[in-house]
Amino acid sequence: MLWENIRLALKDMMASKLRTLLSLLGIVIGVASVIAILTLGESATKSITQSIVEGGLEMVTIFPNRSEKASTEFTEDFGEKLMANVKELKTVLPVNSSSATLRNGQNTTSASISGVLSTYADILDYKVASGAFFSLTDNLTSRQVVALGSTIAENLFPDGNAVGQYVSIQRNQAKSYLVVAVMESKDASFNLSFNNGIFIPYNTYAQRFIKPANVGSYVVRIADGADPLVVSDQISAYLDSLVGSDAYNLFSPASLAEMAEQITGTFSTFLSAIAAISLLVGGIGIMNIMLVSVAERTKEIGVRKAMGASPNTIRGQFITEAVVLTFTGGFIGIALGTLLSWLVTDLVDWHLHISYGSFLFAAGFSTLVGVFFGWYPAMKASKLDPIEALNYE
Amino acid sequence: MAKSVISLYDVRRYYMMGDFIVKALDGVSLAIEEGEFTAIMGPSGSGKSTLMNLIGCLDTPTDGIIQIDGEGTMGMSEAELAFVRNQKVGFIFQQFNLLGKINALENVMTPLLYAGGVGIRERRERAKFALERVGLADRMHHRPNELSGGQKQRVAIARALVNNPSILLADEPTGALDTTTGRQILELFEEINSEGRTVVLVTHDREIGMRCRRQIRLRDGKLEA
Numbered sequence: 001m002l003w004e005n006i007r008l009a010l011k012d013m014m015a016s017k018l019r020t021l022l023s024l025l026g027i028v029i030g031v032a033s034v035i036a037i038l039t040l041g042e043s044a045t046k047s048i049t050q051s052i053v054e055g056g057l058e059m060v061t062i063f064p065n066r067s068e069k070a071s072t073e074f075t076e077d078f079g080e081k082l083m084a085n086v087k088e089l090k091t092v093l094p095v096n097s098s099s100a101t102l103r104n105g106q107n108t109t110s111a112s113i114s115g116v117l118s119t120y121a122d123i124l125d126y127k128v129a130s131g132a133f134f135s136l137t138d139n140l141t142s143r144q145v146v147a148l149g150s151t152i153a154e155n156l157f158p159d160g161n162a163v164g165q166y167v168s169i170q171r172n173q174a175k176s177y178l179v180v181a182v183m184e185s186k187d188a189s190f191n192l193s194f195n196n197g198i199f200i201p202y203n204t205y206a207q208r209f210i211k212p213a214n215v216g217s218y219v220v221r222i223a224d225g226a227d228p229l230v231v232s233d234q235i236s237a238y239l240d241s242l243v244g245s246d247a248y249n250l251f252s253p254a255s256l257a258e259m260a261e262q263i264t265g266t267f268s269t270f271l272s273a274i275a276a277i278s279l280l281v282g283g284i285g286i287m288n289i290m291l292v293s294v295a296e297r298t299k300e301i302g303v304r305k306a307m308g309a310s311p312n313t314i315r316g317q318f319i320t321e322a323v324v325l326t327f328t329g330g331f332i333g334i335a336l337g338t339l340l341s342w343l344v345t346d347l348v349d350w351h352l353h354i355s356y357g358s359f360l361f362a363a364g365f366s367t368l369v370g371v372f373f374g375w376y377p378a379m380k381a382s383k384l385d386p387i388e389a390l391n392y393e
Numbered sequence: 394m395a396k397s398v399i400s401l402y403d404v405r406r407y408y409m410m411g412d413f414i415v416k417a418l419d420g421v422s423l424a425i426e427e428g429e430f431t432a433i434m435g436p437s438g439s440g441k442s443t444l445m446n447l448i449g450c451l452d453t454p455t456d457g458i459i460q461i462d463g464e465g466t467m468g469m470s471e472a473e474l475a476f477v478r479n480q481k482v483g484f485i486f487q488q489f490n491l492l493g494k495i496n497a498l499e500n501v502m503t504p505l506l507y508a509g510g511v512g513i514r515e516r517r518e519r520a521k522f523a524l525e526r527v528g529l530a531d532r533m534h535h536r537p538n539e540l541s542g543g544q545k546q547r548v549a550i551a552r553a554l555v556n557n558p559s560i561l562l563a564d565e566p567t568g569a570l571d572t573t574t575g576r577q578i579l580e581l582f583e584e585i586n587s588e589g590r591t592v593v594l595v596t597h598d599r600e601i602g603m604r605c606r607r608q609i610r611l612r613d614g615k616l617e618a
Contacts, residue, residue: 300492308475
């Protein structure tokens with residue numbers, strides 16, 4: 001019986017193609033937008049987390065806020081203290097930063113200048129393009145040496161060959177620094193800028209620039225194989241107990257990735273809910289067309305009743321028809337939505353991540369819409385008086 | 394003595410038309426026995442169609458008792474009445490009332506679909522057999538609009554026969570056909586009747602009525618003596 005009804009419904013749909021198409025439009029648009037939103041949301045999340053993961057999940061950056069507690073705790077000894085209290089840390093690097101103006105002959109540029117330890121480049125997987133990052137000795141002897149970020153090097157030395165030359169760093173008074181390294185380009189992440197930065201030994205920074213009472217920030221590297229989310233939570237917990245949650249900001253790629261996922265997830269859900277409204281509108285369109293169909297086929301209903309179709313059978317026929325309509329709409333919508341997602345992801349260079357769950361959801365939902373909005377017209381059809389229906393012209 | 398397939402006891406069917414009561418049938422009692430070929434005759438408005446609708450279980454009486462094949466229809470639900478229509482009665486209409494979107498074979502298969510429990514293969518076989526019986530084996534896959542009036546009525550007769558009902562109910566079956574075709578259809582009814590099936594034929598045409606073995610005349614909702 002079900003197959004007969006489906007066959008009949010398909011026949012009817014094919015008999016009036018334009019009308020079918022128009023009545024399906026609402027469902028098609030609704031489903032297509034839900035699918036596109038969910039698929040694009042998922043693809044965006046995957047792309048964002050991918051770029052975060054590439055930045056290095058094992059890094060955590062701590063920025064102290066100005067507060068009384070912070071000023072007593074966030075000193076140069078903090079690293080050791082943190083290592084002692086949180087397991088699974090590889091190292092903690094203090095970093096002091098400010099901005100300065102740089103000059104080489106006629107070329108000037110402003111840069112963020114960071115005083116870092118000699119292991120900084122290695123720990124952050126920040127590669128040298130030419131020369132060599134300054135050494136432990138350079139730091140201990142507070143030499144005036146500098147490693148240039150790629151953009152800075154280009155600005156100051158348009159012709160290249162920066163290594164071995166001198167730049168003047170202006171801060172109260174100009175001082176000459178020997179360029180020991182030009183770094184490769186590296187994407188900025190989590191308040192650490194690379195290409196627009198220059199790096200000098202930590203002790204040189206302390207001597208040459210005003211020695212800050214506190215360390216500007218700490219770059220923490222989590223031990224290999226440890227769960228970055230768990231460890232960064234442990235760091236947070238420790239810091240909360242030490243200085244309180246107001247005294248610092250903690251940036252961890254892992255937690256950011258999680259946050260990004262949550263945000264895009266919330267967004268997708270929200271937008272899908274809006275798109276689902278068009279499914280509702282589509283459903284009303286289906287109800288409308290089904291009512292027209294029942295009215296047009298009053299005579300047919302009468303004939304079927306005369307041949308022994310029970311009210312249930314008639315109701316089943318029309319509900320099946322509504323469901324076949326909405327399901328077809330859902331199917332077209334899924335195809336269109338996926339196509340749209342593919343076009344968009346291709347355009348913005350994301351990786352297309354098809355969410356099969358959303359297909360299932362869309363198919364299920366459009367079926368439900370068919371049952372829900374087909375019910376009333378089907379009831380109407382099933383309750384027709386057979387004689388009146390037979391005599392209907 | 395042959396048993397009654399249709400029995401009516403003091404059947405009344407009243408309608409409300411605004412403030413008036415229309416007594417379409419006003420106390421009709423009759424019995425039609427198995428294998429009879431009966432014409433229900435009378436002028437328009439005499440209650441022929443009402444009587445036929447009641448016998449065919451498309452309608453229920455205001456009062457009185459109707460038994461189809463020994464079974465009282467009083468108090469039956471819509472679904473139960475549908476079952477009786479499906480199993481006991483085959484309808485034939487003046488305007489054929491075939492379903493336009495499906496072909497002759499599928500039209501004839503439809504009552505078997507509502508019978509329930511008949512597989513698609515058996516439905517097709519039985520429908521084919523019924524179409525062969527009415528001489529339309531070569532028109533099975535044509536849609537109604539590709540058939541002549543006489544052919545359409547043959548399809549309708551095949552459809553009425555396919556479920557092997559006890560009663561064939563025909564409402565002016567030749568009314569939309571030319572004389573020659575009408576005569577052929579009538580001959581088909583006679584053939585079907587001669588095989589023992591009860592046929593009830595509603596007509597206002599005296600000539601057709603007289604060809605039936607028994608005539609029941611109605612006037613103003615009552616049987617004429």
